[in-house]
Amino acid sequence: MSRGQFDDDEILGKAYDATLVRRLGVFVAPYWRRLALATALMFGGAAVELAPPFLVKQAIDGPIAARDPAGVLPLFGLYAAALLAAFGFRYGQTYIVQSVGQQVMVDIRTRIFSHIQRMSLAFFDRNPVGRLITRLTNDVDALNEFITQGTVALLGDLVRLLFIVITMLLLNWRLALISFIMFPAVMLASSVFQRIMRGVYRRVRQRIARINAFLNEQISGVLVTQLFNREEQSRIRFAELSRDYLAAQLESNRTFAVFFPLINFLSVTALALLLYFGGQAVLADVATLGMLVAFIQYTDQAFQPIRQIAERYNTFQSAMASAERVFRVLDTPATVVDPEHPRALPSPVRGEITFENVWFTYDAEAAGPDGSGLADTDDRWVLRGISFTIPAGQAVAVVGATGAGKTSLVSLMARFYDIQRGSIKLDGIDIRELRQAELRRHVSAVPQDPVCFSGSIASNIRLHDESISDEQVRRAAEIARAAPFIERLPGGYEYEVRERGSNLSVGQRQLLAFARAIAFNPEVLLILDEATSSVDTETEALMQEALERLIQGRTSIVIAHRLSTIRHVDRILVLHKGRLVEDGSHEELLAKRGYYYRLYQLQFAEAGELRTEN
């Protein structure tokens, strides 16, 4: 994931985009009451924070100048009260805004996730998992930053600055104008600094990402590096990457080393100016000494919001970029959708499958909705006018060379994609007229790569379907021949499967996938039966047996990669370049000595090789 990150995710644009902000507003709007409260607290805080310097002025010009020690106490009381109030206001504001931010994050994240769930497989073919994860994590975080720092906090900076400016002008406009001299300089310095740092940070991030990607690969492949005596070259390459990173880091450090002293210098300059001009004002009796001291503090207080406003620019910019990416996902329309008025399957479902002149391409855009965008001869067609009927309960194997369209055929039956021409029917009803959930309750696909999820063995069989009882889970495992290995695991059905089933062997994962298919008890089964090279003969025999039990009494389409599978089916469909070229039983097709016969010899040549020896 770390590697791809700097391709498209680092392009930054505007810091403010009205359309995007309006769309983000939709997510924030439900919580406007809480945000209004936070804003009120913010105003309170900004007002209360003005008090301490003023109270200092009152103390110096009042009781202290009048040599009245007792008079200091009430001012102290007010001072302490102002501090407590400021604390309360600030804490309350921060907490409320953050909690709204968290809530909005949950909303946005769930919304993105739900939307992605509705996407057809074509979407997942286009978008690598890592990129989708980034949408859900980093991008949503950037939006949270926008909400917590961009809404109330930004307003807070402006209000705080405005309040200080007004107070200073009201107290003494001459001293106020002197203080203001340095404000533009601070603003300028901060924004120049921010601009430089944006570039520097980007370089730092890119370079550490490169180090991470390299490191990850090197650690995974360390054995190869060692066995091929390549340690030295790896070290050299790593040092190069590391040196680039060092250069960016030093650049960032130097920028800070200039900026912090510069801001300090500007602040002291403001002090010197106030002392010089303010001192003259005090001497001329235009201002009091207490006033001068208060102004020194106000000037310092004003520096902070000025600097923060400059900093928020970066937050905004990355939030806008993230918002754009998030909305791009949310705006992707679902291509496989449920009909407005879905039909119901006749009950009970029999499981008869009909393909009528089915044309299909993965390039749905070029083909257009009715497939007229592509000529019949175009290479992009994966299936070209396939027609067949599978009566209920029949087991069919689909064979063909790589790229013949076998996998597509199965994906279409489960409606992972929509076809461009023709129709696919289940018990006489076009599957596009059914709800997807309804269709898939009766048609199950066992995918090629047996997928496991983290959780118990039982939850891997029943998934989230609570209506499948423990007993049914157990029975399914027994039928799928998975029970023997499950029962040997510590904890049996409660054994914790790790992410991607990494603590199970490929064979075990396959058996689990079979058990899952049985537990859901569909009328139609679609099986992608990939011959797994890393499975030993014994496990393979088990899987074969499970497969036989699986297809018994169900309409089944099996993409066969194994000889033994073909023996157990009633009928074989032979695909070649997207066309159905032969159709019949194993014996019939062999006797025909046609395409199947040759394919058979080629694809299962391991057997062929042995035969030539005998």
Added chain:
Amino acid sequence: MDQLRRLWPFVRRYRRRLLIGALCALAATAVAAMIPQIVRFAVDDLNTRGVVLDRLVQYGGLLLLAALVEGVLRYGQRTQIIGTSHLIDFDMREALFAKLLTLDQGFFTTMHTGDLMTRVTNDLSAVRMFLGPGVSNLLGSTLLLLTAATLMFLTNPMLAAIVVLLLPMVAVLFVVIGGRMRAIFRKVQDQFGEISTRAQENFSGIRTIKAYAQEDAEIRVFREANERYRALNLRYVLLSGMLWPIIGLMLGVIGAFVLLIGGRMVAAGEMTVGELVLFNAYLAQLAWPVIALGWTVDLYQQGAASLVRISEVLQRRPAIASPPDAPRDFVVRGEVEFRNVGLRFSHNRSNGNSSGHHTRASSPADHPLVSGAPEWVLRHISFRVPQGSSLGIVGATGAGKTTLVNLLARVRDPDEGQVLVDGHDVRTLPLDALRRGIGYVPQDTFLFSVPIRENVTFGRPDATEDQIAHALAVSRLVNDVEQFPDGIDTLIGERGVTLSGGQKQRTAIARAILRNPAILILDDALSSVDTHTAAEILAGLRSIMKGRTSIIIAQRIATVKDADQIIVLHNGEIVERGTHRELLDLGGRYAEMYRRELLRAELEDE
């Protein structure tokens, strides 16, 4: 503090830079401490009206000068001290990586890739943060606190005592709240990890999700995980939202006390207004350094913990290394012998901990009987492969085939018996020379995301075009390469083309044969290659491996039947050995495996 000593070797070479940085910090502190003094004199002069315009100009000028000098010195402090931390960071990263490259598979099987990555990135950065900002803060803050405290005591001991006693509370507050924040944050991170794992699993398994119409249930589960994350985050925000306001409050309270007590003193004539302003100015000046001290405590704790984790790697001795007295100019000729070799299951791995490691033969996934796992992976293994001959190894998954060949290249060392190459125990040979003599095609093909050319020439960077072309031809990769967009210079991996399983294996074969090795090992290296091509490759190999030793592991007998000798492994022991013909005559396990393969062929003939 004991940990810190481990840093010394890395710090030592930058002594000069650090010294200059420290001197800058010292001088900057002295200058900074003068600024409030100047303000104080100005205020007092203003208050007593004993001032003339010239004096004001002087004060203003002095302030600017002080700020300028301080600025230059702080620049020096930062670039020297924090800059050095970046240099040390670089050195340590290089040392860590160099160390990783020498470590054995035993180490990598116990460590997850993610964990190692964390050590080289996050942990290293924690150490750097301590060495840079941490040390710089510690130095700057301590110096300023000491100087300011001294100057305040000289001005007004009582007020100074209040400030000096109360200020450290701010640092304590920071450490306490910060510590609790970190504890909760860890939970927040864990929950976040769960969210991203959920999404990851969902997206990777979307076919299954859709096939079983589980979308709504998945959304529900995802939302629940998110709600838990939110709840934890709110607990975190409750604390983190408090941190800065409460520090502000604390500083304000100290300021209020100064105002109250100092104000009364001034009113009573025991102190001047300028002195009160001076205290206020020091208070403002010390606020950040005191917080920074608290932060430094944090940085130290994290840095020390991270340093331990880094040291674990740096101090680790590779279990497999060249012996110091290994012969210098050893070249492998190719005779291989195993003498009563035995290897135990390694016990440092817990059950089920199998992600991201490479010695598949001993993975618990291949041993469903986790609880009753046997003690030995391999036992009583003896055989001899004369130079130039070939050995075939067959056996079920988990029989120990991969582990066996791993002993030859010293991926692991045996627990008993000896592995000999050209009559020498491999443990007495120089490791690089031993491995240089071996061309290894592992079972899990690993290619790097660099162009195909670089992958193929991986073990022979100096190979000529002719040699490369020949390797591509023998491994039957040449036609595939022609079809790639940039031919042999096509980048592979995530940012280039994705190779099929067979293409990957053939690339790995090309990589191995380009080394022109004395011993070639194919570990189930043709499993994803179609049988026709596999036969071609084997035929090609036979011609180039004339006079060289080859060891071929396979699931299918067809791949090994021409070997000079074949051994059958079962549960870690050699149960049968001989030539193809002899083994068939023996009528045992091998003959049975072969019979099964033939049965399939007959089925086809029906």
